Amino acid sequence: MDLRTLASLGSGTGYNFGFLDELSKKAVRRALLKAIAIPGYQVPFGSRELPIARGWGTGGLQITLSLVGQGDVVKVIDQGADESVNAVNLRRLIERTSPGVGLTTFTREATIIQTRHRIPETPLQAHQILVFQVPLPEPLRVVEPREEETRRMHAEADYSRMWVALYEDLVRHGRITRAAGYPVLVNGRHVMSPSPIPRWDVPRLHQAEFLSLFGAGREKRVYAVPPWTDVEPLAFTDHPFTVERFDEPCARCGSRTSYLTVIPDERSTRVVCSDTEYCDEHLALQEASR
């Protein structure tokens, strides 16, 4: 075989539906089923190559591509925004490789929502699946660098060092400073990283109606929170878990019930909803009622 033949074979345009071949998708789905059966437990899977770089959401994307079928409607957000470069790229890739699959920015319309670092403000329902992109799946890594040892700690539910880290944080700073990716206990058994979502979103995983799936491409792990599962942030009885508080409403839509983020403007900075679709909808409602 000469180089030209090899190149032409390797560059065939005939992608499988959903880019991944069916066996790969099946392997991902099998890992997901195991993850759903053991809530919060990290299941290793054979992370595949994708035409985007690891660290750009390949874990979440593999889950989405393995699940998506005709009739599905997909939404992709990055820190709450549908129009960020990362979200647009992922959406385009799904669109091109999965003909017949719908794409949307409306949370209500979506059957699968792939997200980086946020949960949409609009409450999700039982028929919707939330797919998180996870950079660092191991919540115990901050207290234990060795993989062997973290595996043992999970197996024995030996989480005292994680608790001590929170205790030390509290003693040193008067409060627990951990913000994004706050560790949670899932189903009373496994400590899990909810991925770098703000504290704001953490309680929304508890006894949620919808299925949450988490994919870490680089670290080759998937995990899950099935519907109606306990998800409790690690906290002390006399220092309960709290979420971010905002003094002002959204500068754009006026919402007082959504998670806000600072965006640098030409002159000053503006504090607005991080969920752009929610903000648009809320703004439209405000204007309609005026």
Added chain:
Amino acid sequence: MNVAPAGPWALRVVGLGKWFGPGCDACLAETGPEAGRSTCPRCGTVVACAGVSFDLRPGGVLGIVGESGSGKTTVLRCLNGDLTPSEGIALLGSVGGGERDIFTVSSQERRQIRNFHLGMVYQSAREGLNLRISAGGNIAERLLAAEWREVAAIRRRALTLLERMEVPRSRMDQPPATFSGGMQQRVQIAKAIANGPSVVLLDEMTSGLDVSVQAGVLDLIQEIQRAERMAMLVVSHDLGVVRLLCERTIVMKNGRIVEAGLTDQILEDPQHPYTQLLVSSINA
């Protein structure tokens, strides 16, 4: 093995054995005090301990003495769950009505037993403590492992323990890396007893310390043992420590028990030639 039901003991150990290596038919016969070695000459396996049996009564203090390499630490590590024993049974009076072999439970239950029923003081404070987190944090770790979830209560308990161990209040939020060896060891003891275990395992707790500091630590141990009625297993190669603390003593050599009985009797009238040698060396 015939194990009697729950009796007047906090800890019962029957036929504990631990070896490092593949093991062969000759291992047991070729090692031990008569053979004068712990390593099997045929297969190279180290028989760190074998056939170790004893009872420790509730609130009692039992000593284990023996030369370096005789298997003392191995026995403690197997009991604490740091090592998986090769054979034997261990029962805790406080676990499963004294009828549950703690060596054969799941790793998760083993961790629970260790967190709620046992405490261990290691030979080196570095092993028993995280020297970079605060002294209070080290004690908190034990309490958190035993599912304490109220910070104020955790701090109250840590403070009480540190004060009893004569560690100044001001040290509570400092890392033990900055403490003297004696103070580190006292923090380690405070940590080991924090959750009120029924059995505390102490491995050479004074061996790294100055003689002047040793006496103070021993006094504190004795005081706390009496106050809390914890059973203790005290490993030492110092007969003086054992004489002070332990009503009963086991003498080990090459992984086996060569003599066991009341400490006074062993010191006054040792039966085994090895014990006689040990005793004469301190009386000299």
